[in-house]
Every structure is written in C-alpha cells, then in structure tokens.
Amino acid sequence: MGDGMGDFADSPKWTLINDFTIHEDQTLNSGRPFMRTCVPKRLDVDVTSFEVIRYIEWPSNFGGDERAKAYVDKTYIKFSGDLDDKIVVFTMEGEVATFRTLTDATIRSLPADQIGGKHKATVFDGIGYSGMSSRDVPAEGLMDGEPGAISYFGEFEEHRGSGNMTPATLTASLFLDEDRFTRLLMALTLSSRPAAVFKLNILAELFESEVSASLSEPWMPHDYGLLMKGSDIGNTSARLESLAISTGPTGLKSVDPVADPGVVIDRKLGVDDRNERDRGHGSPVPLPDSSRAALKYQRYIFVALLVLILVTLFAR
Secondary structure, eight states: OOSOOOTTTTGGGSEEEETTEEEEEEEOTTSOEEEEEEEEEEEEEEEEEEEEEEEEEOOOOTTOSOOOOSOEEEEEEEEEEEEEEEEEEEETTEEEEEEEEEEEEEEEEEOGGGSSTTTTOOGGGGGGGSGGGOOOOOTTOSSTTOOOEEEEEOOEESSTTTOOEEOOEEEEEEEEEHHHHHHHHHHHHTOSSOOSEEEEEEEEEEEEEHHHHHHOOTTSOOEEEEEOOSSSEEEEEEEEEEEEEEOOOOOOOOOOTTTOHHHHHHHHHTOOOHHHHTTTSSSOOOOOHHHHHHHHHHHHHHHHHHHHHHHHHHHO
16 A cells, blocks of 8 residues: 655644645745645556456436436446555645555546546646745646546445455546547457557646655656545546557567478468467467368469569570
C-alpha cells in the first residue's frame, strides 16, 4: 500500500482555505504563507494487468419519461498498474495511507463532448497556482465537471460478521471518446499478438508543496496528496490524458538462398512450409505424399522457367 509517510504528516498545523488550497504554518519573507495547491498533475502508469469485461443490462432511466425497450451490450476495461509517483491520502488531521499502485481501475466510453469538464484544463493551467508564485485556487478547482476520478476506498469488511477485511485501495474511473474506446478494444482483443507494453498518462487534481513544484523536474518522482474529506472515501477529478500499447519488436528471419533455395522458391510460389510453421508447437507436421510431389513438380517448373529466361537473354 505504501512505503512510509511524511510529506503530508504536518497537515494538522495547516489551514484549509478551500478544497484546493492549503496555507501552511510557515511564511515566506514576503509575509505570505507557504502553500500547497491542488491543481492538474500528470501521472505515469505502467499497466501490469488488464481484462476486457462485456455484459448485458436492461438500462434504467431515472427521472425521465423515456423507458428502455431492449437489453443493451456494455463493455469496459479493468486494469491495475504501477505509478511512477507516490500518492499520499491525507486529511487535515494527518496522513492516512500511501500508494504507488492503482488497483481495479476502469476505462469506459462516453460521448466526446462529455469529457474535459468546463475548462478543458491541462497540466499547464495549474502553473500559476503552484510553485513560488502560488495563489489560492478557485473554490471549484480547475477540472470542474470532469467525469473521471481517482478514488481512495478505506479498508472494509467483505461480508458482515465474516471478519475478513478487504485492504484499502487506490483506484480510478476513466473515460475515452466512443470511437477511441472502440479502437482501444480492437487493439487489445483483435491483435494476433498480445500487448507487451501498456502505458497510461492520467491528469488528476492533486496537492503538492510549492517547493517541490518549483524545484523538481517532470521526470523526477513526486509526492502528491489526495485530500480525503469523508471518513472512508476520497475522490479527486481525473482524465485519461494519453495511452500507448506496444506488441514489442518483430524480428524477421533472414534466409540464405544459396543454403536453402527451396525456401525462396516456395515463398515466390506462395507455398507454406508447414514444417517451419509448426516448429515449436510439437513435432513437425509432414506434408502428404501427393503434396510433396506437387511441390517438387512446381520447383522444377520454376527452375526451368529461370533457365529458359537466362538462355533467351544470353542468346541475343
């Protein structure tokens, strides 16, 4: 769950101005307090596992007159991954937990105009509110209206009276435009080769000290804070910023036409070498005698054509 606490341990000494602005108990030479502001930060995630989940439901339309007429198919992607940075869940009474992983996070589809919130905020929008030029963030934050979230769920009992406790987790609920979501599904499910690398960038509203925001570089590890306002659950706005999938490099086997001219001829004729194809999957599958004879005959014809062409050229 974490590797120690400390960066937000002094929160009982601080003053919460609004959900996105904290004034610390120390002041600068100018007289203003050191600050911690909650602005868009970019998180790098290495996906360690994922699954595509499909289900059928009868949709419910609450508060509307239109009623469903049939079942609908739904699909979402569930994944877990490692964070390059540390997320510290805290209250104004102290730190609660630290995380370097996301667990059971989801990616779902939404119409394009529903993603981005009111301001379509980017990581650069928070620069004027963090660092040595820190100032109070508006009470609604910079990612107001963003549908996605990073969430903290405290430890809870699996079944009442069972005594079995589910550990606290940090998860995420993210969204993609419908057409991009379809492309992502195709890349994950229809590719002939499994994904070797799956990486995400998530933009999320998180607290950071102004000293760290001023002096650290983007590639350095950071300690970010997620303020928990309830007793067991904490949320902050988040958006899927980018994703990349790789199946890894494909090495092509080189063929020496002198050492194995038959392979070159077979490829020119469009004939599969089943012995080569089945190597590594049990014993080679031999070609039937009739196929061997046809293949041998095709080779002779091909060689004869090559000889005829050469003779014609040199006879001129």
